Amino acid sequence: MRALLKRAADRLHAIEDRLTVRTQIAAAVAALSIVLVGTLAAGAALVSYRHTAALIESNLAGIASTTSARLDRFMATRQQEMKLFAELQPMQRLWQGNPAELRSALEALQHSFDFTWIGFADLDGNVVASTGGLLQGKSVAARPWFKQGLERIAVGDVHEAMLLASLLTQRANNEPYRFVDIAVPVRDASGKLLGVLGSHLDWNWASNLIKDVEANDGDTDTQLSILSKGGVVLVGPQRETTRYAGESLSGILNARDGTFRETADGRQLLTAFHVGRGYRDYQGLNWIVTASQPASVALAAAISSAQMIMAIGAATALIALSLAVLLARRIAGPIIAITQEADRIGRAHGPTMLARQSGSAEVVQLSRALRSLLRRIGLAEERTKEAELRATENAMQLQEDLLKLRQLADTDFMTGLMNRRSFLAVADDAVAFCRRYKRNMATLMIDIDHFKKINDTHGHAAGDDAIKRVAEIVNQSIRTTDKAARFGGEEFVVLLREIDQETAILLADRIRASIESATVRHGDTVIPLTVSVGLALFDEGDRDVQDVIERADQGLYVAKKTGRNRTFLMPAEDERAARAA
Structure with missing residues (x-):
């Protein structure tokens, strides 16, 4: 391989020796023009591609963010409704009154808002009254929502309530019921804890929200999903499976929002995500909303724009090639002259000085620089000796720095003890x-x-x-x-x-x-x-x-x-x- 490269280099040098300065300058200027124009065209295409891609990513991120905000506002509204109901003055006499009257009040709340089940449990965890009488008289003392509701307003993540689901009407598509719990502590006028007001929200409302957003995506084939903070799909394709885990899930939860590319079912997807931050008093459950589009659809406009810019760049490069030939004629003369003068200096014996040259500002400047160079050769030799001395001092300083680095590598930064x-x-x-x-x-x-x-x-x-x-x-x-x-x-x-x-x-x-x-x-x-x-x-x-x-x-x-x-x-x-x- 080395011998082949050497033969190619020798052949190139042989060709250069047969070419005039004018031809070489023309070729060099032409090549430089083509490289510069090509680089500019490629750079502009890349900038255009990235700008268009950024707009698409921003749009996807907006969809994910808006959907996440709607989820949080919905949950915040339901939480506020439960809190206000528990604090209503007319309800104070019902919490420890007639269970039938309390049940009627709970059913009125259920009909006014979007709850599947509402019930009031006393301090022992027994359901005193509930909508439809479901679970009435049963104990919910072991349920997480009841335990948490004794201490504070609590919102539980999506889950299946097997006992309650068995009492509800089976859905037409046989899908299981899934609920989100909201629990509120109930207190009397003096602040004494009386029990817990709990409710189950049918998770089907989240599926309807996603369908509504997808139906209004402007034919961009946007696909939305809702994931739990553990990376499990709650709404969307491959529901109940883990979509993200490990470092990828940690990165999403830490970043809170952003975009990335992934492969799913053999397709390249552009995906934006947003982690819910809650709304007002609702702290949020860190639900992850993702909005995905096929990369071939999302980036089609960006690719088309880049191809157009590259075509314009190619045409510009051809024009630059023609101009390079014309410019070479004007540039070659002064350069040939200064080359001949430099050859004269190389053949002369003893001290000599370069003759002044003209023809362009660059040639004049080069001539002055060469004359100055000849005058300063002696000074350069002295400075070389000084540079050698400084190099020795720098080497000693480097050894000291390496010793300090070794000490840092062996020491705990906080305590100064060994690591x-x-x-x-x-x-x-x-x-x-x-x-x-x-x-x-x-x-x-x-x-x-x-x-x-x-x-x-x-x-x-x-x-x-x-x-x-x-x-x-x-x-x-x-x-x-x-x-x-x-x-x-x-x-x-x-x-x-x-x-x-x-x-x-x-x-x-x-x-x-x-x-x-x-x-x-x-x-x-x-x-x-x-x-x-x-x-x-x-x-x-x-x-x-x-x-x-x-x-x-x-x-x-x-x-x-x-x-x-x-x-x-x-x-x-x-x-x-x-x-x-």
Whole structure:
């Protein structure tokens, strides 16, 4: 292959040697013109394509967003209706009054609004009254909507209510009933909780909404779907199947709205999505609305526009080729002259100077530049020596920077302790040393107690302060030959060299007591802090450092389960017995 390329290059050079400067300039200008025009045409086509595609994506995103907003407004309206009904003054005497009158009021609400079933359950979960008498006298105490409704206004995601569905009239198409629950706590005038007002919305209204939007899509073959926050299709093709999962689902939920391309049933689709954000008091259930169009339909206009621009570019390139031949004649003369002058300088002996040339502004400028170049050759040599010196200094600085980077790579950014990777490398060497020279070694696994409660109560910044304080105490409590690392979150590991069991236990308890008595402040708040410690000693039966760390982690688990704020030594015999079993 290399020989073939060399032969081709030699043949090209032979052709160049037979061509005049004028011909070469004409060819170069023509090629440059064609490349520039082609690039501009391709760029314009690409911009046009992307602009048109962006408009189509924006339209799809608008459809998804509008549909999602309609879903949220519908649910917000139903939630508000239930809330207002529960708070109506005339209803106060009915909640604990005649069930028949209460049932009549519930049925009036059902006829006025779009509810499949409405019922009132007392504090024990027994349905006191309901529309149509369905489930009346039954217990709903185990139902999620009842449990949540005792505490707050709750909206449950789409589900099948088998018991209620069995009491309703079977649909003509035999499709199962699916419902969305709304539950509202009912209180008397003094604020005392009396029970829960619950309702079931027939999910069929969402299907009708999607059909209405698709019927008015302007013959763009737009297909809409509604998905749960778990990626399961609630309305649309392949219902009840998982359409998105894993990283793709996480990306959709994090982005909240956007567009992407996908393949479904062998077709390329342009898909826009929007994750519901709720409406007013309704917090939303993170339903995902997608609007999809076949890429061949959606991008047809963009492709046609790009093809038209490319055709115009090709015609322009042909015109540029003709102009290149004419321009070459005017350019060639001065360039030939300056080439001959440069050849003269190359043949001359001793110092020489380039004769001034004219013919165009560029030739004059080139002539001046070459004359200046000859005058500055000596200065350039001196600066070359200075550049070599600076290069040496830069190399030394680079070595220092690399050393700093290695330190950062081995250190936990928050605490300044070793990170997991660097700790395990040191620990493996320590185990090999202990095994070879029959020395003792111990490992501590330290975990902050109730760390999640600290984050939830005082915020993540307070949690970070707690982690830093524990790291500081641990680092101050160990010897210079010992090593401490943050394994992640609120978990720390300490490697103790040349230590026996009694001393290791004393050191672990000293660290635990120091942390318990330490003061951790976040702003004006004092945060109480304790840790649990798991301790394990190196044993000849350990395969590697991971066995010692795992045993210390088991000790930590026991310390957590038996009250926290304590140290537990996990003997090696227990681990070997568990491993043998």
